[in-house]
Amino acid sequence: MNTLLRYEDLSISFGTGRREKFAVSHLDLEIGVGERVALVGESGSGKTLTALAPLRLEPEGAKMTGRIWWSGQEDAQQQSATQPVDLLSLPIERIRRIRGREIAMVFQEPMTALNPLFTVGNQIVEAVQIYEPLISKADCFAAAVDLLRKTGIPEPEKRFHSYPHQLSGGQRQRAMIAMALACKPRLLIADEPTTALDVSLRLQILDLLKALQEESKDHGGMGILLITHDLNLVKHFAHRVAVLNQGNLVEVGATKRVFEHPENPYTQTLVNSEPVRDLAPVMPLAPVLLQADNLSVSYPSLDSESWFKKAPRHSVLKKIGFGLKQGQTIGVIGESGSGKTTLGMAILGLLSDSAAEVTGSVDVLGHDWQKLTSAERRKLRASLQVIFQDPFGSLSPRMTVMQIIVEGLDIHFPKLSSAEREQRVLDILREVGIDRSALTRYPHEFSGGQRQRIAIARALILRPQILVLDEPTSALDVSIQKQILALLTELQKKYNLAYLMISHDLAVIRAMSHEIMVLKGGKMVEFGETETLIKHPKQTYTKELFEAAEIT
Known part of the structure; x- marks a missing residue:
């Protein structure tokens, strides 16, 4: 296998003298043509800095030593690979020509990386025009639409004219991948491209990258460097895994070997960081602390109103009902837009100042939440608390x-x-x-x-007696996640707390929940005891969710 990119003794540090701190130390790693390499490790291990280094996008004040050899450029006359060049020794003007054309990057948060003032189509066109200035506008439009279609965005001609905020999280990520691939790069660096996505969308994005990599064989083949903390995805995606710990590369090897026979103690800790189910059973006569009946939430429709007909409201939550007992955890799962967070905000009474219309009833400790005055709610808020995602x-x-x-x-x-x-x-x-x-x-x-x-x-x-947990561990590394979940389990046992846990991580839901509620399109499509529901789901949608997460 020919090498595309090779890190040789790369070190990245900040400060000088005694205050100098190394974020990456003496890193040696290579990515080959057509290869998929995953770089894993906890926050602060140096993953993102390693990914940014080839494009010279390191933070201000960073000092880099060593070499980063790039073999992916082609001779313009001969159309053949030239001798490797050290990216750290090239002038920034040459690096700018490499960015996008030879090495492209997909960033973690598409809403931050995409320009909110331009349509996604125009941003893709801009990427094409920078490197192919002679191409016509019609050809640019056709190329952008084709990329949107290849990345699986529905109605690509229509979505070409959409702004980033008008797309879902998965569609924004696909649009950013389309932009990165506009110039057919030899290496794609993907920095946590699936962190904000539901489990089914994560697999779709990685399957998409695999398919696009297969297509790239027509123009020499593309390598992929994936930065992630989702080990389950790494198993399905990467040929090789490189493990970073506090800036040091502690283990590199074939994916199967690293996961089945990890050699380094730190790698062993990462691989064994799956959440552990250690719940206390709910007492048979435990009182119901939180009761929701026919809970619905709707917003004003985006459709225009006429003089004769008022535009219908858009329902995001439809007649949800459940009871949460003392000492019990109900897990809420579903894809993006299913109404999970809206349910949490409605339970907490945090939608009253928005355009939302809330109907139905929420009973908190025997009090009808919807009928209480602001002063009365304030007194109850000590008993009903929330822990947010970030x-x-x-x-x-x-x-x-x-x-x-x-x-x-x-x-x-x-x-x-x-x-x-x-x-x-x-x-x-x-x-x-x-x-x-x-x-x-x-x-x-x-x-x-x-x-x-x-x-x-x-x-x-x-x-409090009730806690709403809105994605409480999604921003954390797997080992830290395990610690926080163990803490929440211990606190629940000690204080007999009731949890409403919202998460897209089904392994977390399985470990923490006595019962699971499945939402789709604002409706509850299934509800039941955790293990029973996982082993014998009645709905096809529920089965697909569990299969995507491989917890069946």
Whole structure:
């Protein structure tokens, strides 16, 4: 196999002298023509920096040493491969000609990477015109539509004129892949291309990359470097796996060998980081703490209204009903747009200030949530708390840990003395495994797992009975995810908490849930005991979800 890209003794550091810190240390790795290599490791291991280095997109202040040999360029006259060049020694003007044309990149978050002011079609056309300025507008349009069609976007001629916000998450990711492949690159670097997608969409995106790689054989073959923390996808996609730990390459090998016989202790930890099911059974006479009946949510339709007819409302949640008991976890699953997050927000009463119309009833601890005044709801909020997906986004960057956690006590328990409030904060930090030295620090000074522990502490200090968990581990690495899930399980057993857990990670749902609710298009299509539902799903949609996640 011919080598496309080869890292030779690559080191990336920040700072100078005694303050110099190495994010990547003496990395040696190669990607061959037509090969798929996955680079895995926890946050901060150096994966993204390694991916950005060949395109010279490293952050300001980064110092790179070593060599990155590129063999993918072709001689313009001979149409044959030329001698390898060291990308770190090339002038930036030459690197700009390599970007997109020879090495393309798919970034993690398409909403950030795509320009919101231009249609996706025009952004693809722009990529083509930069490298083929003589091509006509009609040919550019045809090429862009063909790429959208190849990447599986429905009605590509229509979607050409759509803006990024008008596409679903999966469609935006496909559009970005189309843009990256517009110039038929020899190497595609995909940095967490499936993180924000549902499990079925993840497999679709990777199947798409495989198909496009197969098509690339007509023009020399394309290599793929995949950056991900989803080990299940790596098993199905990569020929080889490279494992990074704190900037050091600790293991490289064929995918099957690494997963079945990992040699490095860190790799063994990663491979064995699947969530563990360790739930306490729900007591037979446990009271129902949260009851929803015929819960529906709708928004104003985007269709225009006429003088004679009012536009119909768009329903996103349709007649949902369930009861959540003390000490029980109900897992909510479904694809993007199925209504999972809307259900959580409706339960929490956080849709009242939007254009949403909420009908039906939500009973919280015997009180009809929809009929309560704002003051009455505020009193109940201590008993009904939420833990959000992104701990960094949900924690104020201008407040210390002490201020973040004590804020709820100031509102709901104003009669507590300063000493009592501080003691409660220290007690809850101990519960979630955070040292008291964290009190005066700010959220940016902590890792993702530590920030999520702080978010859990903020919710638990009010001694709630019900917690809504909205994707509480999706932003975390697999090993940290396992720790947080174990913590949530331990806290549920200790305080008999009721959880409504929303997630697209079916392994997490299986480990944490007593019962599972399956949503599709805003409707509940199936509901039942976890293991029974997984082994004997009644609906084809449910079966497809589980098969995509390989948990049947």
